[in-house]
Amino acid sequence: MTPADLARLTELRHDLHRQPELSGQEARTAARVAAHLNDLQPDHLLTGIGGHGVAAVFQGAHPGPTVAVRCELDGLPIQELSERDHRSQVPGRGHLCGHDGHMVTVLAVGETLARARPVRGRAVLIFQPAEETGKGAAAFRADPQFASIAPDMVFSLHNLPGLPLGHVELATGAANCASRGMRIRLTGKTAHAAAPGDGLSPAAAIARLLPELAALGPGGALTEGFSLTTVTHAWLGEPTFGVAPGAGEVWVTLRTVGDAAMARLVARARGLAETAAGEAGLGLEIGFDDVFEACTNAPAPVEILQAACAARDVPLYLSDRPQSFSEDFGQFAKGAETAMFWLGAGEDHPRLHNPDYDFPDALILIGADVFETAMRSVLG
Structure with missing residues (x-):
């Protein structure tokens, strides 16, 4: 050339x-x-x-x-x-x-x-x-x-x-890790901020999930047992002072060396979300995007x-x-x-x-x- x-x-x-x-x-x-x-x-x-x-x-x-x-x-x-x-x-x-x-x-x-x-x-x-x-x-x-x-x-x-x-x-x-984005959506019921007990807020469930999800994947050496979970986004209710929230989401990226390990990590993260939602009486939707094998x-x-x-x-x-x-x-x-x-x-x-x-x-x-x-x- x-x-x-x-x-x-x-x-x-x-x-x-x-x-x-x-x-x-x-x-x-x-x-x-x-x-x-x-x-x-x-x-x-x-x-x-x-x-x-x-x-x-x-x-x-x-x-x-x-x-x-x-x-x-x-x-x-x-x-x-x-x-x-x-x-x-x-x-x-x-x-x-x-x-x-x-x-x-x-x-x-x-x-x-x-x-x-x-x-x-x-x-x-x-x-x-x-x-x-x-x-x-x-x-x-x-x-x-x-x-x-x-x-x-x-x-x-x-x-x-x-x-x-x-x-x-x-x-x-x-050569490259497997990864995927996991969206956890929790739904309850809004209420007046003066009477939050009239609704069902996902705030406590989200606060619980953030450290639990992080603990699933501490990172470390890129060996067969490697897993990394990174919370990339979270939201709760609307930006207002008059409404107690009725919905929220947590987005977390899951990362492992292999696909079998990814399947296990997904199952563990799903289990945490199901437990948090179930104990709080919240609706739960889980979705995935940016899926890389x-x-x-x-x-x-x-x-x-x-x-x-x-x-x-x-x-x-x-x-x-x-x-x-x-x-x-x-x-x-x-x-x-x-x-x-x-x-x-x-x-x-x-x-x-x-x-x-x-x-x-x-x-x-x-x-x-x-x-x-x-x-x-x-x-x-």
């Missing part, structure tokens, strides 16, 4: 950064990606997969497996705080997880595939929607179009602040990524511990061997989802080189 190519891709990254779109709303982003891919003349270009998902297929001359690299389209509902020329132009929205950089890294792979198709099989570039809500990968796979590109192996990356710039961390097993790296793609890093002289650290945050990339393991690697954004770089975060442009070429080398080791 020439310096001019890299400069052009960097400007594309900056354009995507200026116009972030939330999960499920990535129409402009998808159109921009599809237009760039169309210029590369892939053998097949698919759009509207699982929402706004896009995929490009580069066909080899001989039969072989299908190998994919995957990235994400969506931004975050966070106000960016930056003086950079390419800062977000959309109030309250920002590419503060680096998905803009991930997209352009995969597009850089597309540029090399356009110049030289794989020898055998198919190379597929996947741009999935709605990763931040945990819904995008499942919707992408459930779309009827997916059957025509179903891969045998899928690679992915995520940039990682705190890791030296351009270094790779690669998990040899569990655990991600586990498979041995074969891990070995391929190791070799790719060695071939490209990219410093590599093998880890036996997952990241605490979650990814819906694990959905692609249902039918394929998968592995995600972490690409260092710098030890002192602003952290993911910080309002001053920005993807380091220096990572575009490094990530693309690792991806391409891994794909060609399988496809030639």
Whole structure:
């Protein structure tokens, strides 16, 4: 890839950064990606997969497996705080997880595939929607179009602040924790604030649940027994002094290393809510959102990524511990061997989802080189 190519891709990254779109709303982003891919003349270009998902297929001359690299389209509902020329132009929205950089890294792979198709099989570039809500990968796979590109192996990356710039961390097993958001709604009966006994308030039940839920998941080392519960939101009644409350909610994020442990943690949290509601005579509704299954790296793609890093002289650290945050990339393991690697954004770089975060442009070429080398080791 020439310096001019890299400069052009960097400007594309900056354009995507200026116009972030939330999960499920990535129409402009998808159109921009599809237009760039169309210029590369892939053998097949698919759009509207699982929402706004896009995929490009580069066909080899001989039969072989299908190998994919995957990235994400969506931004975050966070106000960016930056003086950079390419800062977000959309109030309250920002590419503060680096998905803009991930997209352009995969597009850089597309540029090399356009110049030289794989020898055998198919190379597929996947741009999935709605990763931040945990819904995008499942919707992408459930779309009827997916059957025509179903891969045998899928690679992915995520940039990682705190890791030296351009270094790779690669998990040899569990890669990302399972997590889900749990909404506990308690309902009673409002009353006049002068006569609270005429109603049924959930205040005491909520006050009871907050420490009980926190005690379920103290965190700690990311081993098999790890669990973390984080109360993220709570409300009680209306903001008024004249009405004793009749309803309230607690939102809590549950996090474990594995899916079986998640099932046990959900059961325990549900039990606490049912006990608190039952003893207080309150109605109870429980709902879940942002559901992420655990991600586990498979041995074969891990070995391929190791070799790719060695071939490209990219410093590599093998880890036996997952990241605490979650990814819906694990959905692609249902039918394929998968592995995600972490690409260092710098030890002192602003952290993911910080309002001053920005993807380091220096990572575009490094990530693309690792991806391409891994794909060609399988496809030639």
